Amino acid sequence: MKGLLVAAAALGLIGLAAKPASAAGCEITVGMVMPLTGPAGAYGQAGAKAVAMAFRDFNEAGGVHGCHLVTDTRDSQSQGNVAVDQATQLVDIKKVPVIIGGIISSESIPILTSVTAPAGVVQVSPASSSPTLTQLCHAGKTNGVFFRTITSDALQGTAAAKFAIDEGLKKIAIIDVNNDFGVNMVKQFSAAYKTLGGSITSITPYNPDQSSYSAEASAAMAGDPDALYLISYPVDGATIARAWISDGGPAKFLLNDGMNSSDFIAAVGARYLNDAYGTSSGTAETASTKYFYGNFKAFSGGIAPDAPAADRSYDAGAVVALAIAKAGDGNPAAIKAAIPEIVAPDGAPIYAGREEFTKALALIAAGKPIRYEGVIGPINFDTCGDITGPFRLWRIQNGVVTTIGQMSAEDVSKIQSALTK
DSSP states (O other): OHHHHHHHHHHHHHHHHTOOOOTTSOEEEEEEEEOOSSTTHHHHHHHHHHHHHHHHHHHHTTTBTTBEEEEEEEEOTTOHHHHHHHHHIIIIISOOSEEEOOSSHHHHHHHIIIIIHHHTOEEEESSOOOTHHHHHHHTTOSTTOEEESSOOHHHHHHHHHHHHHHTTOOEEEEEEESSHHHHHHHHHHHHHHHHTTOEEEEEEEEOSSOSOOHHHHHHHTTTOOSEEEEEOOHHHHHHHHHHHHHTTOOSOEEEOGGGOOHHHHHHHOGGGOTTEEEEEEOOOOOHHHHHHHHHHHHHHTSOOTTSTTHHHHHHHHHHHHHHHHHHSSSOHHHHHHHTGGGBOTTSEEEOSSHHHHHHHHHHHHTTOOEEEEETTEEOOBOTTSOBOOOEEEEEEETTEEEEEEEEOHHHHHHHHHHHTO
16 A cells, blocks of 8 residues: 555656646646556656656747647556556557657557557657667557667667777676566677677576565576676666675676666665676767756756656657647647657757747747757657667776766677678
């Protein structure tokens, strides 16, 4: 009962933040399916607040012909079946033209295949990175409605492998979440890492939301690895890392982007993470980046701007808002057609925030092209709704995440091409 009350309270607070009073008396409702609770709850809480901030900025800029965007936000509980149920209600009953979500791939994939693609409703995911989503597009199963503001793990796994080798992590164990995200990340990482000269001593999948991971940590130590590649989410990841350290595992880690989190560092203990390295779908700094990092914490009530999925969730909200403005109303087909047009290569650059969105609305009204350059950098969608961009290479030292390098998508592609020869 306590968990239900907490989830309801979180949902209510997010709903209030995302529904500013509409002077014009009209609203366009966007569905949002986020994991507000469960193992990926940290992603969803930060992501929902970031979308709410983007909509706040857009509404203050004037909205769609004076109509405000509001969200109907649903908690997926980090479970695919719950996500599908909530998305179905939003599409079939609420008739929303867009769904923002899910956050994790095990939510986004079933929402896409069971709900949004059949209904022709636009879906924008801020953080689902599974290559399966691209494969579904190539198989003709997405109806062109899916977009995401994160790069595919098909690239990130290769980037992580090269980074590990470069940092001297050449004998590694893997613990990965047992879902589409974890399985694909292991597949992509393993192929590149072994070819580049690395040795994988063990691969241990885990089921999320367990109270203890001592068994998985012990199993992963077989073969005497030098480091652990932890593919996880902040809450489970912290529990696994503590178990690994407690059982005598070496305090050397390779981490996915979900552990680029102050909450994860605090939960594990900064002194254990001074040899922790990680990759994230990169950020090429723009004026949007500076705006978001300067304003999100105050808006969100204390959530750090580097919280998992926060930055790219703002961008997902901005893309949806600007596309609805370009479409002129809440027609799903028109919104789908408008998304590439608000990131047009020849468009006037538009950044985050009320003033920039005011400028964008004026240009749209005048029939002129715009190019939204987001918190994560310039956004360009390909025909499958995927983006390409740099990968950020980072290290944790003294409790602080520091960027120590960057790997371009082109560099990663060259590595992949070389591996197949």
